[in-house]
Amino acid sequence: MGKLRLRQIPDQLKVIELIIQKRGPESGPLTQGSAYARARAEARRARATSPPPRDSRAHRRSLLPRSPAPRPRPSLEGLPEARTDAAMSELVPEPRPKPAVPMKPVSINSNLLGYIGIDTIIEQMRKKTMKTGFDFNIMVVGQSGLGKSTLVNTLFKSQVSRKASSWNREEKIPKTVEIKAIGHVIEEGGVKMKLTVIDTPGFGDQINNENCWEPIEKYINEQYEKFLKEEVNIARKKRIPDTRVHCCLYFISPTGHSLRPLDLEFMKHLSKVVNIIPVIAKADTMTLEEKSEFKQRVRKELEVNGIEFYPQKEFDEDLEDKTENDKIRESMPFAVVGSDKEYQVNGKRVLGRKTPWGIIEVENLNHCEFALLRDFVIRTHLQDLKEVTHNIHYETYRAKRLNDNGGLPPGEGLLGTVLPPVPATPCPTAE
């Protein structure tokens, strides 16, 4: 059985920590600039040379009941205040004040003067984040029967989707799109993750599917609104519960021809509001040639229609990121197969599907790209998904709301203005 490797999330955060050391009163978002690149490179080197994780500790994954009280935020998450809204500065009248950050230190070679111990902050940070745990909210969208629930269960190796609860799978297709969110706490290697899976039954199943994406867009904006309200509170919690959708997996039906008009419409409307990761569902009906042809056609169609899926080209910070993400973008959308049944293959128990002509192994890269999707979403880009949601999509929403409100923060603020209701029509996003 493989590991989810949630332990890698603190490493991803380590990168950000290194920036704090290196940059002084420079402006610009936290995750941009060559300092970030250097910091990431250092982190990678540190990972490579650091002692291997203690294997003696069993990698437990357990489903714990949801913890009632939110934990205090670790110091890291106070960092967003350090950023200035460079991209949005033309919309927001005045930038937020910068906190007191020490001047750029004269680089002293610490080896000459003895070991200080600054680098232990990484370990301190890691411990804190492990204690606090992470929030991750993933939404699955697609026609019924494309294997959405099975795939999410396979991704997180637990029964976390609607399928697992006592829902009767023979239920009728709902007449309108419903939004159903189910939360679980998963633990691995001492790291706790509060995972919320948001399902959208009824999408694309009716005869007339006009505007069936509207309930979804409304839900996403509502989560941004909730977060915004908490943020502008005078007495706000140390750690705002994050219900914003970090990632939206969109399931494409494996027709082998091209995208369906509904797919295009959905992605056009929502790619500017949330991170969309398109996946080709039930990919065991396509041969290798058909798969690559189909993927090429889908990518071309998305490009022609100006739809940017995650990882978006415009948010690549440096060359290293760009090359890494380019490679990923070239192989997207991933053609996946999901399964929650195990079979015996070559003496090993593997997740797969058994047919009269062979057994399809879910984690075998020759069979399908599930392993690529899992590594991408969980092992390398989980933190980045959250950051892009917070720094870009949420900020866009926030800027628009402030703009609507005349540059004042909404809520019982300076002039006692009351928060205007969440707009019924989705906010058009700034380019």
Next chain:
Amino acid sequence: MDKEYVGFAALPNQLHRKSVKKGFDFTLMVAGESGLGKSTLINSLFLTNLYEDRQLPEASARLTRTLTIERRGVEIEEGGIKVKLTVVDTPGFGDSVDCSDCWLPVVRFIEEQFEQYLRDESGLNRKNIQDSRVHCCLYFISPFGRGLRPLDVAFLRAVHEKVNIIPVIGKADALMPKETQALKQKIRDQLKEEEINIYQFPDCDSDEDEDFKRQDAEMKESIPFAVIGSCEVVRDGGTRPVRGRRYSWGTVEVENPHHCDFLNLRRMLVQTHLQDLKEVTHDLLYEGYRASCLQSLARPGARDRTSRSKLSRQSATEIPLPMLPLAETEKLIREKDEELRRMQEMLEKMQAQMQQSQTQGEQSDTL
């Protein structure tokens, strides 16, 4: 003895020779969402390449496309018997975001073929009637759904009284055997629930041998057929070449009964029930259409003939055969009525004038 033998036992041979000379024509319609393997299946069934020059449009183009009906014909010959096969395709079905009423062009098409046949039948020259009626409709159900979707139900309800429907699950290699069984059962239950009449295989005669009966029962059990189509031949590591699809985990064989129901479908459609499909189309569906058409044409008070039972030719001749379609006849009647009225008016006017001139003449005479 020879004097007991009359010789009309050779009649079937004569019929056979005649029909072989005439050839058969068969119209098959394929319907269903795009991307379910319809074209590949047709090519596999009849070992042709009907869709060679097809251009598949992109998604943005399909946004505004309406459903079109395309006809492709091919002549297939096998063992001296010629079949003129017409395949009617329905590209654009189920494509758009709003598919309301997208089945209406299909229904209209089927009815038009019936109308055409009705007119030909009632015409003067009945020697070479071209039978373009749709004999069978293969409806493709998606293996990715959980049974029939609302669109499937709406389409089937609209056409089930007008054409023989054979439901088919396309791209069946997406399903494991248990899933296939569950899906088939779900579809059968749904068809019963929605009261959709699919083509019923006639029961085989009791004097058929056990083997045939068993095969027949098997075939009936496996409806809807879960099919896989392929025109590529794969050589599976030394064994003889088979038509199939090669995956990294194995090769699906199209003609392997353990892999899919392709053989069953082919046997049923081509080998055993081709003629029956044509007969049911003619005797049941066409007659039903004809009866309802003529009944609406005849004066009200005629006998009610909306029952779907087999109609005999004699009862139908009591109703006058229309020479023209309904709307034209009524128009003609109205025009003639108007003419008559106008002529009557003119006549009256002339009479009045004549009377007037007569009285004037009398007056002038007396003066």
